[in-house]
Amino acid sequence: DAITASDQVVVSTDANNDVIAGVDGGAYYDDPDADATNEIQDITTDGSAGNLSLSSGSTLTLNVDDADADPTNEIQTAGTVNLDANLDVDGDGTNETNVQDALADITKVTSIAGRIFYPPSIAIEAPSAGYTGSYNLHAEYVAQFGSPLVRSDVGGANEAPASIPTYGANELYYYVTYYDSSVFSSITIDASGNMQYTIAAPPADYNALINVVFVVK
Structure with missing residues (x-):
């Protein structure tokens, strides 16, 4: 009715x-x-x-059966949703078959390798023993990535963007993994990427190595 x-x-x-x-x-x-x-x-x-x-x-x-023995909890989760095609996400020789396993292995790869990179090269002044200098490593990185001098396929179908994406100063950790101790007597970096250094002696061949690494937080 x-x-x-x-x-x-x-x-x-x-x-x-x-x-x-x-x-x-x-x-x-x-x-x-x-x-x-x-x-x-x-x-x-x-x-x-x-x-x-x-x-x-x-x-x-x-x-909506989630393939367990409990008929009261039929809710699909990442572990019960199969991939369209099995895929070896992390290259360990074993195919991942569901969304949960694929996401876990992608996370392992991106959480390590994808977070570490070298900033662009810069020239550091070392005129004399006792000289103290400073560089804003983050500002140097943003400047070079923001205005690269050459990019691929300019004017073509696959033209590279005019700038390279960058991270904010507070999104990175800053490291010096190696320096020539015969040239540098002390090096410090603050949380914003400002590096200060003191010269022990100018390099004998006008060249010395210092390796800087950025890590995404």
């Missing part, structure tokens, strides 16, 4: 914990047409197979 002004739509559960939507507690809402096969009745789960059923004369069944 059609809904009247005094009718109330009620959503409840029955003894089997099936969700029932109806009018004034009825089992279903009878829409005002002569077709008794299109009445929306209920939403149920199959306790044994883990299927979700939508009933309206005929039943539409959706399989």
